[in-house]
Amino acid sequence: MSLVALRGVAKRYATGTLALEGVSLDIARGDFVALLGPSGCGKSTLLRLLAGLADPTAGSLSWQGTARPEIGFVFQEPTLMPWATALRNVALPLELAGLRRRDAEARAADWMARVGLAGFERSYPRALSGGMRMRVSIARALVTRPPLLLMDEPFAALDEITRFRLNDDLLRLWEAERFTAVFVTHSVFESVFLARRILVMAPRPGRIVAALDITAPSPRDGAFRTSGEYAAQCRTVSQALADAMAEAA
Amino acid sequence: MTWLRLLAPAVVALLFLACWEAAVRLYAIPPYILPGPVLIAQTLVRDWGTLSGSLLVTLQITLMALAAAAGLGLLLAILFAQSRILALSLFPFAVILQVTPIVAIAPLIIIWANDVTLSLLICAWIVAFFPILSNTTLGLNSADPNLVDLFRLYRASRWQTLWRLRLPSALPYFLAGLRISGGLSLIGAIVAEFVAGTGGSASGLAWRIMESGYQLQIPRMFAALALISATGIAIFMALTLLSHLLLRHWHESATGGH
Numbered sequence: 001m002s003l004v005a006l007r008g009v010a011k012r013y014a015t016g017t018l019a020l021e022g023v024s025l026d027i028a029r030g031d032f033v034a035l036l037g038p039s040g041c042g043k044s045t046l047l048r049l050l051a052g053l054a055d056p057t058a059g060s061l062s063w064q065g066t067a068r069p070e071i072g073f074v075f076q077e078p079t080l081m082p083w084a085t086a087l088r089n090v091a092l093p094l095e096l097a098g099l100r101r102r103d104a105e106a107r108a109a110d111w112m113a114r115v116g117l118a119g120f121e122r123s124y125p126r127a128l129s130g131g132m133r134m135r136v137s138i139a140r141a142l143v144t145r146p147p148l149l150l151m152d153e154p155f156a157a158l159d160e161i162t163r164f165r166l167n168d169d170l171l172r173l174w175e176a177e178r179f180t181a182v183f184v185t186h187s188v189f190e191s192v193f194l195a196r197r198i199l200v201m202a203p204r205p206g207r208i209v210a211a212l213d214i215t216a217p218s219p220r221d222g223a224f225r226t227s228g229e230y231a232a233q234c235r236t237v238s239q240a241l242a243d244a245m246a247e248a249a
Numbered sequence: 250m251t252w253l254r255l256l257a258p259a260v261v262a263l264l265f266l267a268c269w270e271a272a273v274r275l276y277a278i279p280p281y282i283l284p285g286p287v288l289i290a291q292t293l294v295r296d297w298g299t300l301s302g303s304l305l306v307t308l309q310i311t312l313m314a315l316a317a318a319a320g321l322g323l324l325l326a327i328l329f330a331q332s333r334i335l336a337l338s339l340f341p342f343a344v345i346l347q348v349t350p351i352v353a354i355a356p357l358i359i360i361w362a363n364d365v366t367l368s369l370l371i372c373a374w375i376v377a378f379f380p381i382l383s384n385t386t387l388g389l390n391s392a393d394p395n396l397v398d399l400f401r402l403y404r405a406s407r408w409q410t411l412w413r414l415r416l417p418s419a420l421p422y423f424l425a426g427l428r429i430s431g432g433l434s435l436i437g438a439i440v441a442e443f444v445a446g447t448g449g450s451a452s453g454l455a456w457r458i459m460e461s462g463y464q465l466q467i468p469r470m471f472a473a474l475a476l477i478s479a480t481g482i483a484i485f486m487a488l489t490l491l492s493h494l495l496l497r498h499w500h501e502s503a504t505g506g507h
């Protein structure tokens with residue numbers, strides 16, 4: 001059963017650039033989908049369309065139950081309010097929804113603990129490392145327990161060690177919560193590690209050129225990252241990406 | 250580093266004053282041309298009765314004008330941020346008000362207001378309010394676009410977006426504007442009083458300077474001048490401290506310095 005179905009979706013910006021063309025896809029409830037492709041292939045645009053931050057110029061998005069569900073969004077940057085403590089940042093979506101500050105902060109503190117940031121509630125974003133800021137951002141996105149989590153290259157700016165740990169933690173949260181996840185990345189290795197399904201995209205105009213299912217054990221952990229199976233899957237996806245690029249060029 | 254920042258300018262000031270005093274004594278410059286710092290200090294103490302009264306008058310007008318500039322500047326900036334039409338139609342007039350020399354319109358204001366304190370206040374306000382208006386308008390519009398998207402995503406109301414996102418984003422800009430306006434409101438108050446040229450018991454430091462000039466009481470002129478400078482420095486330091494206290498947790502301007 002699909003959470004959302006896109007049919008012939010296109011997006012042309014006011015500048016005339018055709019960012020997306022003829023995108024049709026179904027995202028299954030509870031799935032972990034990676035959008036993989038080089039810069040400028042419309043991955044982020046597709047994510048913004050899903051979030052309702054932009055409207056398609058052609059085609060349609062139909063949501064199961066007709067209305068767009070509540071959405072959590074993680075940007076490339078942590079995108080925190082620098083004037084607010086980590087706890088207040090996480091509590092923001094709840095407070096915007098009208099929850100009383102005390103209740104919102106209690107639930108936010110819970111989520112801070114779940115992303116491994118217990119004890120940093122009163123810290124300001126400035127005082128946190130890049131990885132910790134990204135954890136705050138993830139806690140904020142999940143604090144309303146949204147059915148759909150959208151992530152736009154959230155770990156691209158982090159070092160590899162931190163990125164691996166955040167990948168592990170993200171999968172652990174996904175196993176526990178079973179939200180539907182759409183994860184934009186330009187890393188083959190990251191997409192194979194995280195996703196159950198990879199949609200390979202190509203630029204000019206942005207479109208989906210291949211869909212690959214990643215059959216791998218669940219839960220995935222550090223051992224999976226060094227397995228021959230992982231290497232084989234990465235090879236397959238890399239080949240699909242190379243084919244897509246050759247075709248586009 | 251902190252004490253060096255205070256000590257270095259203090260040493261320069263002391264050296265300067267010492268050279269000044271030495272030059273005045275060495276060349277026997279008469280006090281009606283250039284009084285030495287010692288004589289100026291003595292005059293300041295001797296005439297403290299009248300000078301402190303004038304200082305209070307000037308300070309009152311300056312602070313009231315600054316408060317009005319901050320309040321109205323902020324309010325107008327919020328209105329501008331809410332409505333583009335309003336901003337486009339009113340901003341040019343704020344610019345006109347800003348570029349017209351205050352000395353040129355002060356006589357008109359004095360005639361219209363028909364009250365000295367009120368007209369001085371209006372003049373000082375006109376000089377002071379523009380930096381706050383333009384800075385705060387800029388600040389309200391410079392919120393992180395991703396955060397703006399986030400607020401949209403959570404269907405935040407206009408009021409929530411203003412209160413929780415735009416106003417905090419504008420705070421550093423507003424405070425920078427306030428620091429500029431603090432000095433300008435003092436200048437506005439002094440210039441307006443020069444133009445008004447009113448004497449009497451309830452007159453400010455500008456009048457004391459003019460009065461001393463007419464009477465060739467140059468040491469007193471310098472004493473009044475020193476008080477004006479000291480007031481300007483005090484206002485600037487107070488606003489810098491306020492800015493530091495409000496921004497120390499999160500803004501580069503307050504946290505990067507040390």
